[in-house]
Structure formats: structure tokens, C-alpha cells
Amino acid sequence: MMNKRLYSPKYVKEILNKHEFEFSKSLGQNFLIDGNIVRKISQVGEITDEDYVLEIGPGIGTLTEELALNAKKVVAVEIDKNLLPILDETLESYDNVEIIHGDILNIDIQKIIYDKMEGGPIKVVANLPYYVTTPIMAKLLEEDLNIHSIVVMVQKEVAERIVASPGSKQYGSLSVFVNFYTYPEIGMKVPKTVFIPQPKVDSAIVKLNIKEEIPQVNREVFFKVVRSAFGKRRKTLLNALSSGELGLEKDVIREVLENLNIPINTRAENLKVEDFIKISKTLPPLNIY
Ligand code: SAM
16 A cells, blocks of 8 residues: 655655654765655666665665665665664555665675575665765775666765766766766756755766676776876876876886877876776786785
């Protein structure tokens, strides 16, 4: 039996009052109260009844409910134990939802995919607290999990950095990191008015389509190169790479760049993911262990 839809602001307030729930700022709790946005997130994720969905941070279950209506099964990981009795109540009529109490940063996601979602591929959907956006995305991407795509609501500025192209002001190590693993796109900009409490900043829904083949390169070297290059953004590439964490002499780096026809006086923001890959593959072995 379907109850009132959870995105109704009146219902959200009622249920929070009933359980004497207090928002935790430190857990980034801003709950959605807009049906259009909730539907849009599920649409951007192209969630169908064949999909297993991992939701991160279900809150009171607003988005979870929409996902449950569209997906085969939803597994949602929530850190705040005060939300568990609320979720029991709000999602009680959905038998394809399982809530796990835990911190997504410490949980074994691989095991969840195998134990509860037939090994995947799965789709990840999350309206993330802004302060943990980057570590959560890093964990999802770096662990080589069987994930088809990730749809996340993030701070608008973070979304712009993720999809930025080389040469633009927003292009940086986050853009390279995400573009290494995925093809990112912005699904929609979202005003702050669709949350309670209202955050200070606007948001955007981002979709990360995981690449079928992650580029073959020593990732540790690759990300060292990217960090060094962007670490000294104002320096030329040659100076940034020779003063960063690579520990290589300037002459060595100069030779590598010249062999690859990459101008030594260019800056990191002009290099594509493929350029960073080429540099990583051409460097002499680094002392990384
Ligand atoms: N999905 C709900 C919605 O859209 O209304 C809530 C979104 S709220 C921005 C973020 C949710 O993530 C909160 O419920 C918060 O308790 C939860 N959360 C924060 N850090 C978490 C973590 N490390 N692991 C799992 N959940 C987390």
C-alpha cells in the first residue's frame, strides 16, 4: 500500500516532529522536499525494474521511495542511527528496500554488491553531504566495483569542476580524476529551495557513466603526476612537475615532455587526461614504495 509521497514538505515535517528528529549539520543533512527533483534524479539514473540500486544516505527515505518504485531492489546505507526508526516507518510498504546502518566510507561495498545485489552491475544514487563528496566518489571509483553509473547531487561548483574541459578555469585535478574513470555529465542544476533545512549553496545532479575500460596505466604514478602538475597551478608544467612529489630532475622531465611533443611551458590546465597518461607511461620508474 502506498502512503502519502514522502517529498511533501508537510509530511516531512510531520514525520520529523513525530520522531523528535534533530538535523545534524555535521552529517550534511538537507532533505529533499520536491517531487520533481526526486523524479528527475531517478530519470537521470535511467532506473528500471531490472536495476539494483545502492543509495548512499537515504535520510528519511524520500529518494529511496522513488527508487523503490522504479528499481528491482534498493540497498541504502545510512550513517545516522536516529533515522533508522523513521526509515522503518516511511518505507515499510516497500519490500524491495533494504537499509544498512553504516558509514559508506568504512563499509565493504564489494561485499554488499555480492551478498545483496547478485554481484551487479549496480547503479549508485546519492544526494551527498557536500563535505564527503570527494572521498565517497574516490572510494566508489578507485575500488574497481561492478558499477554501471553513479548519479549524485553535489554542490553546483563541484559539478562544474567535474565536467570542466581542459583550458577552462574550473578544470583541475578533480576533473582529471573523474574523467579518468568516467564520462561525466550534468543532469540538472538544482536550487537550494528544494531542501529542508535550506543549504547556503545551489546544487546540481551529476551523472558519471563508468568507462567500460579504465585506462591501463600505473594509477599511483598517474595521480602523482596529476597532483604535482596542479599543485603548482601557476607554474609551467616543467617547473610544477620537477618541484612536486615525483622526485625527478628537471632535465629528465624536460626530455619526457619534449619526446611527447608537450610544450614545457604549458600549464596543467591545458592537458587532457590522455596527456597525463602519456606522461605517466613515459617517466622513468619512480621511487613510490
Ligand atoms: N537522500 C536524502 C534526501 O535526499 O532527502 C537525504 C540527503 S542528505 C543531503 C545526506 C544523507 O547522508 C543524510 O541522511 C546523512 O545522515 C547521510 N550520511 C552522511 N554521511 C554519511 C556516510 N558517511 N555514510 C552514509 N550516510 C551518510
